[in-house]
Amino acid sequence: METDDLRNEVLSCGRRARAAAHALARVNTGTKNAALLAMADHLCAGAGTILRANDKDVEKATGDQLSSPIIDRLRLDETRIQAMADGIRQVAALEDPVGKTIAEWTRPNGLHISKVRVPIGVIGIIYESRPNVTSDAAVLCTKTGNAVILRGGSESIRSNIAIAEALRAGAVSAGLPEDSVLLVPKTGHDVVRHMAEMDQYIDLIVPRGGRALIETVVSYARMPVIKHYLGLCIAYVDSEADLDMAVRIVVNAKTQRPGVCNAIETVLVHREIAAPFFEKIAPILARKKVEIRADPDTFRQLSVLGYQPLHSARDEDWTTEYLDLILAARIVDNIEDAITHVERCGSHHSDVIITRDAARAEKFLNEVDSATVYWNASTRFTDGGEFGFGAEIGISTDKLHARGPMALEELTTYKYVIRGAGQIRE
Numbered sequence: 001m002e003t004d005d006l007r008n009e010v011l012s013c014g015r016r017a018r019a020a021a022h023a024l025a026r027v028n029t030g031t032k033n034a035a036l037l038a039m040a041d042h043l044c045a046g047a048g049t050i051l052r053a054n055d056k057d058v059e060k061a062t063g064d065q066l067s068s069p070i071i072d073r074l075r076l077d078e079t080r081i082q083a084m085a086d087g088i089r090q091v092a093a094l095e096d097p098v099g100k101t102i103a104e105w106t107r108p109n110g111l112h113i114s115k116v117r118v119p120i121g122v123i124g125i126i127y128e129s130r131p132n133v134t135s136d137a138a139v140l141c142t143k144t145g146n147a148v149i150l151r152g153g154s155e156s157i158r159s160n161i162a163i164a165e166a167l168r169a170g171a172v173s174a175g176l177p178e179d180s181v182l183l184v185p186k187t188g189h190d191v192v193r194h195m196a197e198m199d200q201y202i203d204l205i206v207p208r209g210g211r212a213l214i215e216t217v218v219s220y221a222r223m224p225v226i227k228h229y230l231g232l233c234i235a236y237v238d239s240e241a242d243l244d245m246a247v248r249i250v251v252n253a254k255t256q257r258p259g260v261c262n263a264i265e266t267v268l269v270h271r272e273i274a275a276p277f278f279e280k281i282a283p284i285l286a287r288k289k290v291e292i293r294a295d296p297d298t299f300r301q302l303s304v305l306g307y308q309p310l311h312s313a314r315d316e317d318w319t320t321e322y323l324d325l326i327l328a329a330r331i332v333d334n335i336e337d338a339i340t341h342v343e344r345c346g347s348h349h350s351d352v353i354i355t356r357d358a359a360r361a362e363k364f365l366n367e368v369d370s371a372t373v374y375w376n377a378s379t380r381f382t383d384g385g386e387f388g389f390g391a392e393i394g395i396s397t398d399k400l401h402a403r404g405p406m407a408l409e410e411l412t413t414y415k416y417v418i419r420g421a422g423q424i425r426e
Contacts, residue, residue: 003190010194013149013203015023017047017122020052020177021147025119025123029096031175034183036139039170040085040181040256043135046083046166053158054131059085062279069259069323073129076155080242084163091390097409098145116413119145121203124195125230125393126217128153128209136384136391137206138181142171144411147180149202151195153209154187168241196220206406208394212422226402228409230321230396231261232347233379236338236364237277238355239270245376246354253352253378255288259323261395262350262382266318266328268338273314274301274331282307290325291397297331318345339367346370350379351378 043050054076057120061071097117104114123146125137152160164183172178184191192213196205197223207217209226217227235253253264269277278301285292286307292305293313295300302310317328318341332338335353338421344350352374353364361375372382372395381404386390391409396402402410 006186006188006190007194008190010184010198012203013184014198015145016123016179017149017182018201021119021121021145023177024142024145024147024180025121027145027176029148031144032096032145035174035176036088036142036170038134038174038405039142039167040092041140042090042166042170042173043081043085043163043424044087045374046162046169047078048155050081050159050162050166051076051078053162054156057115057131057156058160061159066155067259068314070129073259074131074159076131076159077219080132084132087385087391088135088139090385091143094390094408096142096143097412102414106175109423110421111423112417114417115414116417117409118415120381120411120413121149121230121259122149122201122204123411124149124205126151126153126192126205126207126209127216127394128213129155129165131156131159133208133394134160135167136394138164138394140169140391140408140411142176142180143265144408146411147177148182149195150183151191152183152187157185157187157285157423161250192216193220197222199223206310206393226394226396228261228406229349229397230347231263232266232319232321232345233262233264233350233382234266234268234342234346235264235351235379236268236332236335236342236353236404237270237273237274237334238338238353238357238360240357241270241273241277242356243273243353245281246277247284249352249354249376249378250281251288253285253380254285254290254327255325256378256380258325259378261321262378262379263323264327264352265320265322266330266341266345268330268332269298269340270335270338271297271331271333273423278302278307285327288325290327293326293328293332296344298329301331302329321347335363342368344372350374350382351394352377352379361424369413371395 050426095399100117106112108417111419127133348370350372351370384405384407393406395408
């Protein structure tokens with residue numbers, strides 16, 4: 001398709017979404033919830049069509065020799081579709097933030113001022129790999145009265161189209177505007193640029209994917225951007241750690257699903273307990289085929305244990321989001337060194353300290369400036385569902401206006417409503 005034709009197609013999506021957003025803003029909670037339940041039902045009813053489309057995506061991804069973690073993120077089955085539908089029903093059951101009064105007060109002149117949550121309007125979501133994002137983004141935006149324009153990655157395009165069609169059919173069956181959920185069926189670089197420049201229609205854009213995608217969106221965007229940026233998560237095993245607990249947490253955070261953004265990429269280990277910690281964890285990581293990239297001290301420790309595969313860490317290993325069974329490992333002298341490493345090399349996504357010392361834990365929690373910080377728990381809990389939000393658009397590593405799991409409240413803004421009785425300003 002010629003660039004002008006593609007731009008016109010994207011602009012058409014913007015115009016249609018803007019019209020739908022005006023209508024959605026007037027829809028009450030009951031109607032939105034009924035639409036969500038219908039969307040879940042249509043998703044389940046269309047499972048066969050969705051799985052056939054997904055099979056084609058997986059077949060192509062395999063032929064293109066994409067990595068195993070990417071294919072895992074891409075693959076759907078009956079269980080994952082049911083989980084998507086269950087997630088929609090959970091969102092339907094959540095409190096609607098739209099219309100909620102955040103604060104209210106009366107001025108001495110009698111003016112009554114309320115600060116009230118309202119939809120943002122039209123939200124653009126640009127994402128890669130995971131087709132479940134199509135559902136999560138659509139239903140969260142529907143619940144909050146926002147129209148959404150989706151642009152998924154080329155590796156999941158057939159799956160995304162099938163999911164979006166099922167969701168649109170469900171929404172329409174319950175009386176919502178047909179264009180509440182729109183998916184651009186093209187995946188090229190130019191689609192990203194056209195969406196990012198379309199500030200007359202899109203109020204907020206949320207990219208979630210690799211560094212190149214996010215930097216492209218940021219470079220073109222004429223509207224606010226909330227970045228689902230790198231998930232370079234770090235675990236620090238303190239000298240006062242319960243080593244059995246530390247092993248469980250690190251193994252879970254690295255291997256339970258290595259291709260997701262809340263999996264750890266680096267482990268920092270206090271020098272005093274490095275030897276017994278590595279003795280405990282090395283056999284488990286080796287069985288799970290985790291490659292370790294180690295600083296010199298860690299390399300020596302693991303070499304004595306005969307660990308394989310083991311490589312010396314390069315400078316870039318401390319700042320790489322592997323999304324794979326690869327773990328960078330470093331021995332540090334104290335908690336200050338650990339915090340310095342996290343602040344210098346991490347992505348401010350999710351970081352954890354494992355220790356029995358409450359004072360050190362509080363120091364880590366207070367001084368590490370990340371969206372989510374943990375004490376004695378796996379970073380894999382950084383997730384909208386695990387936080388009780390039902391689902392999420394993504395994990396924001398920004399500070400304004402959303403940080404961490406971006407769920408219903410983060411998809412609203414607010415306005416001031418002032419009620420008077422004829423007051424004028426002298």
